[in-house]
Amino acid sequence: MPTVAVLDSTMYHEDLGSGPPFVFLHGNPASSYLWRNVLPAVDADVRRLAPDLIGMGRSGRPELPYRFADHARYLDAWFDAMGLDEVVLVGHDWGGALAFDWSARHPGRVRGIAFFETIVKPFSWAELGPGPRARSELIRGPEGEAVVLDGLTIVEMAYTGGVLNPLSERDLAPYKEPYPTRESRRPLLEWARSIPLDGEPADVAERVAAYGRWLADSTATPKLLLTFDSSPVLMITPEVARWCAENIAALEVVHGGAAGHHAPEDQPKVIAREVSAWARRQGLTTPSARSGSASA
Template sequence: MEGNKKKISAEFPFESKFLEVNGSKMHYIDEGEGDTILFLHGNPTSSYLWRNIIPYLKPLGRCIAPDLIGMGKSDKPNIGYSYKDHTDYLTKFIDNLDLKNITLVLHDWGSGIGFHYANTHRDNIKAIAFMEAMVKPIEPSPEMQTAFKMMRTKGIGWLMISVGNMFINKMLPSMINRTLTEEEFNYYKAPYPTVGSRKALREFPRNVPIGEEPKFSYDRIKAYGEWLTETDLPKLLLYVTPGALIRDVDVKFIKENFSNLKAVDVGEGLHFIQEDNPHQIGEEIAQWYKEL
């Protein structure tokens, strides 16, 4: 596609807005007019992840991309940053802005939060686009289980994530094929200058269900995973090779079990695919959205 040749910009040319939720400010951008297109990032990114994709959707709807509580330019209150906390903040964010007829664009933990919202607010969802997403409870490899066990171990996990800032310094760049520019890397790194500022990053791995624990996460992900196989809501899957959360076996499962689905291969990639191929992703979402 022509989009593959376009420059990937480091600029974030959007006006910052803030909305108070539970006594804390959530940062977001709000571009365009019409039905809501809501972009939800995961760990350890922010609305910055969508900077090269939103321009493709801005002519088609009201593009809103928040920074999850405790992340990006949003406040970092002294809360647990559990899955339950994040779903509560997002639901109130949507209610406070009175967002209606929402098309979700989901990635990573943004999918865990967004799919749950969709399952519990079905009448307010128009369609769902997703990439590198949690469409059902994860079945981790032995290597992944070991990594999560370390991250969840008291002391070790704190040293890895809060002191070493592992998600920003190691995982983010290792899950992108190209090398981030200094400006891009610094934008992602800026919200987390201290050990205390990294609490939200540290808590996300604790909330990934391994087996059936933690139960809150497992039950919600299992419930929306079942709903995704039942609903005729329009869906767009964007996938890469080899991927990380959505690999070949997952693409096969989704194609066989999700109705009203358009699946698009956007080339080579790992996890943060918006940093490798944002223009094709933006073009594909825009084309699909026009046809809804």
């Protein structure tokens, strides 16, 4: 299996095709399995890689608090171990936030970013709808550990309530299999408690503010925002999409139709098609003149 050593552990990844590297980053409570119907449908002649974040999917489970900085550190090591440069990133949920963070800290190694349903800026409690606010309050409160750690409710809710088309038990099983024990679910809890709201947690809010400055200033790096509709659990609402258009440089916005927050389950072909078309428009499907295609 495509597993590489990173720091004191290992990270698993999917690897399809050849050409300029496109890296697809998942969020919570997902894994590279999220991209199973997207990667084969990308019609550009590019190399498609999708890692499992540390502590998630088939990657290793070192003893960590699994803070944002921990994920970023292991992801940095994965990029270096894979020898990836001149990368195009595609990010969803926390995967989008990690893509922004990596790009802000490695601006010379990124060619473009496509993103959807991710954390584009710090939020306030007032901006949350009733449903997301109630879930955040529950998970951040004293009952949060029991809700997330004592079972697989957070996974089941994501792929039954966070999508327009609830997954069958057969399709849901690979999302659940990596988390057989209470301890194995700690990364899911930490991610769920890390969404920056009114400046807390402070370390995550600082990372988001830092990559926000890069998003505003990186005029030479093309970006694609995919928006969706018809679900009450969407993070990128029309108001947030307008904010992105006004505050993110070199941004193209494309509407992807009806989907829930976990849009690759509802609209995999649309995501693949629009990322492919954007990449061709921006000249990202051919090696750059500076360094060409990277390989492992």
